[in-house]
Amino acid sequence: MGTEIVFALIWPVLVACVSVVIWVWFGVARLEQPTAIGRIRAFLPLIAGIAISMASLLLHTYIRCDADFTSLVRQGYYSEADRSVYLPHRVAAQAIVNLVFALPLISFVVIPWTTKRMIAARLNWIAIGQRILIAWLALSLLGWLWSLGNLNPTPTFAEILKSTAVPIMICGLPIPITALAFARIRLVRGR
Numbered sequence: 001m002g003t004e005i006v007f008a009l010i011w012p013v014l015v016a017c018v019s020v021v022i023w024v025w026f027g028v029a030r031l032e033q034p035t036a037i038g039r040i041r042a043f044l045p046l047i048a049g050i051a052i053s054m055a056s057l058l059l060h061t062y063i064r065c066d067a068d069f070t071s072l073v074r075q076g077y078y079s080e081a082d083r084s085v086y087l088p089h090r091v092a093a094q095a096i097v098n099l100v101f102a103l104p105l106i107s108f109v110v111i112p113w114t115t116k117r118m119i120a121a122r123l124n125w126i127a128i129g130q131r132i133l134i135a136w137l138a139l140s141l142l143g144w145l146w147s148l149g150n151l152n153p154t155p156t157f158a159e160i161l162k163s164t165a166v167p168i169m170i171c172g173l174p175i176p177i178t179a180l181a182f183a184r185i186r187l188v189r190g191r
Contacts, residue, residue, distance in 0.1 A: 017107035045182035049175030
């Protein structure tokens, strides 16, 4: 019963997140000089960053699901012949669950921060690194505090730091980095 709610939430979450992203990114698009095709070029860093983020999320999901399925094969729950039948469905279902949690983080935290930095012309490597470090430590601390009363045995803070590193990189890095890369390309072409 619990997983059905996640699959029912994907469409409303997707619509809300896409709406917010487009609305927020128009601040960057207004800075772009209009061309024959309008302000579409301003959306290239956003599209590239989200594509990289989603591809990374899918790859990470596949690697984790494959490792989990291999563990289940070793324990005797499945045979190796079942891999081609069950693994794609497990990967698709887990990718949707991950998407429900990743999209709001990207849409309501990463993209607004990136657009504010781009509009203020203060998006740089140091700002990206500081923000990622702060987000990583904050998410790890929240995860560790939550695990104190809910998980037995309680993982150490170092284990939580290790487990949150990849999701933070997948959700937090691609969009600011592509925005910075595209902004530099635009600045070089403009000179």
